[in-house]
Amino acid sequence: MGAAVPGLQSSSPALVREPFAAVASCVCSGRNWLRLPLRRGDGGGSYGVKWIGRAGRERYCPPVCSSATVPTRLWDGVAEDREDYIKAGGEELDLVQLQASKTFEQPKIAERLQPLSDETLDLVVIGCGPAGMCLAAEAAKQGLNVGLVGPDLPFVNNYGVWTDEFAALGLEDCIEQTWGDSAMYIEGDSPIMIGRAYGRVSRTLLREELVRRCAEAGVGYLDSRVDRISEVNEGLSSVLCTSGRTVKSRLVTVASGAAAGRFLRYEPGGPEVSVQTAYGLEVEVEHYPYNADHMLFMDYRDYRCRDPESVDSEEIPTFLYAMPVSSTRVFFEETCLAARPAMSFGLLRDRLHERLEKMGIKILHVHEEEWSYIPVGVNLPMTTQRQLGFGAAASMVHPATGYSVVRSLSEAPLYAAAIARALRVSGGKATSSNSQEAAIEAWNVLWSGERKRQRAFFMFGLELILQLDTPGIKDFFVTFFQLPEWLWKGFLGSKLSSVDLIWFALATFVIAPNALRFKLVKHLLVDPSGAKLVQSYTGFGGGGGVVSSKSTDLKSVKGI
Known part of the structure; x- marks a missing residue:
């Protein structure tokens, strides 16, 4: 939600610049x-x-x-x-x-980490975004010999987080600005106050902290893109880099962003990928019409002031998201929560400029322009493959919200512990069967039966959001923030168990207006995501079920 701000992911596609x-x-x-x-x-x-x-x-x-x-x-x-x-x-x-391709003055990884040696590693992590660096540091803390491979590029997106979640990760010092509360507008001039503090993350401080953790843990580094991964004798994998270097390792984890099909295999079938897109501007303005002490989480009001009956039912809803740096400097973002196909940046840009003009907000100077693109609802990785994934590459982006960074950072220690445990159980000698077994064990921890049930619920929510018109999406969010705090906070943070999510659904149905109730029931009975949700909970058709699933959850390896 709020595009790349809360839904941070690492995606660094290589660029080939040729003018003609x-x-x-x-x-x-x-x-x-x-x-x-x-x-x-x-x-x-x-x-x-x-x-x-x-x-x-x-x-x-x-x-x-x-x-x-x-x-x-x-x-x-x-x-x-x-x-x-x-x-x-x-x-x-x-x-x-x-x-x-934006450039910012941020610390270079190569200046802080030791160069990658020629020895065979326990784990290579591909990708130098937050997910990749955090996993590399945590795996090294487990006693593994870890190498980090990827381009030494800065963090370029504006990141926003719930401050309590970042504090729980020990990253509160990376927040450069905090708002004590967050506001949401659905209709009229009275905001719905969410009652939760929000923070803007310093791109530089976050990168510095993650680089520091890697350095202290002894992670080695190679500044190079990866061409391909191949399996070699004795159960090892070879990471072939575009620099000409080849790195051998017992396991490889891809954490280079959502477009990882070159290195990982994904389950077939399912709906086409949906995308959350947002167009943002950080600008100087004459005046800011909202309360600058609050973060603007959502403004879903029709800035054109149209008669609701005249609005095309096929029009895809968007909302305004804003972080006021001061009373005159603001980061505005027009966001499409999810669409299939993706809503274009051009349309979002036009809507943002029209919205600001209708609100009487005059732009005096543009500091930065931002394009945020977050694939949501992608297929799960195949959990029998030799190579591992993490972050967006492992489909960890929340399908219904676009959230990613907090889940990746919070699960990195547990996933690293699972990888270390799997390698220890497989024995000290690397063989093809040992490495394969270790990979499957690690995959089954990251995507346990419990996690797959949660995801089926979130996919159901995503498909519902895709079908809601503007009045429907407004009803949904008014209902959502009327739920008990532990339910809506847990939903946004992927913290609810599959059983908790049943309570979430029941509470939503009780509170929702009749029109939304009808859509929920119809969606469950008619949409394919409803059938998959039922299958995942009951176990019919191989879904595992709440009771029958024997997969290990991340929580079970805590402290290993």
């Missing part, structure tokens, strides 16, 4: 399937190139940006399929990459 032409070298499993010259304005550049690979699997090459103001860019390599292409940015790929 580019060559798409589509590499799949180390082989060149297609080499095609593309020029700005070509049909292939506008819509991408699709073909069938030798294995009969559809392949997709992302489009070249045809904007006159943004340099042509290609995603390094190729999207493994259409789903991976959408995760990478889809039709908004050029602006997603522009956001990722």
Whole structure:
């Protein structure tokens, strides 16, 4: 919610800048399937190139940006399929990459961590975002020999968090500004006060803290992108880097962002990926019409002041999110909670400017422009594969809210402990069967039967949100924040057990207006996500069930 602000994830696609032409070298499993010259304005550049690979699997090459103001860019390599292409940015790929290519003065990882040695490692973590760095540090604390591999790039998104959640992670010193309460507007001029403090995270301080943790734990570092991962003799994996370096390790964890189809396999089927998009501006204004002591969590009011009957039922709702730095400097963001296909940045930009104009907010100076793109409701990774995942690469983004960072940071210690335990149980000698067993054990902790039931519930919520019109989404959020605090806080933070979520559903049904109740019942009975939810809870059709599932939950390995 609030796009990249609370739903932080690490996604650092490689950039190839060529002003007038580019060559798409589509590499799949180390082989060149297609080499095609593309020029700005070509049909292939506008819509991408699709073909069938030798294995009969559809392949997709992302489009070249045809904007006159943004340099042509290609995603390094190729999207493994259409789903991976959408995760990478889809039709908004050029602006997603522009956001990722921002430069800020932040500490360099290579200046703080020791260079990666040539010895065989216990664990390689690919990706230097918050999820990857936190996992690397925690795994090293478990006594593992850990290497971190990825480009030494700054954190570029504006991050916002509930202050109590960041304090629980020992990261309260990384918050640069705090608001004592958060406000939400649905109708009229009276806000709904959420009663929860919100904070803006310092990108620099967060990165400094995570780098410090890696340094203290003894994590080694290699500044390079990864070309591919292959299995070698004696149960080891080889990480082949674009720098020419090859790193051997017993296990590899991919934490390089949602578009990880090049390295990880995902469950087939399911609905197409949905996306939370947001367009933001940090600006100087003449005046700020809201209370600057409060963070504006959501303003769902119709800034056009239209008759509700005249609003197109197919219009996708968006809301205003704002963090006032002062009474005249504000970070505004127009956010689409979820859409399939993704709502374009162009439409969000137009809505934001129109909203600010209608509200009489005059922009005096623009400090920063932001494009936030968060895939939600993606398929789960296959938990029988040799390579591990974490963060957005492991589908840990909350399907119904876009939240990601707090879950990744909070689960890193437990997941690291599970990996260490699995490696110890598999024995000191690396063999193919031992490494495979260790990977499966770790996967089953990250995505236990309990976690899969929770996810089925969140996917049900996502599909409901996608179908709600503006009045419906307003009813939903008014109902949501009327729930007992432990329920709505737990839902946002992925803290509710599968049993707690049943209470959440019952309480929502009791409080909701009749129109929303009808939609909830219809959604449960008609939408495929309803059938999957029932299946996951009952165990019919192989879903496991609340009682029958024997998978290990993260909580069971705490303290290992």
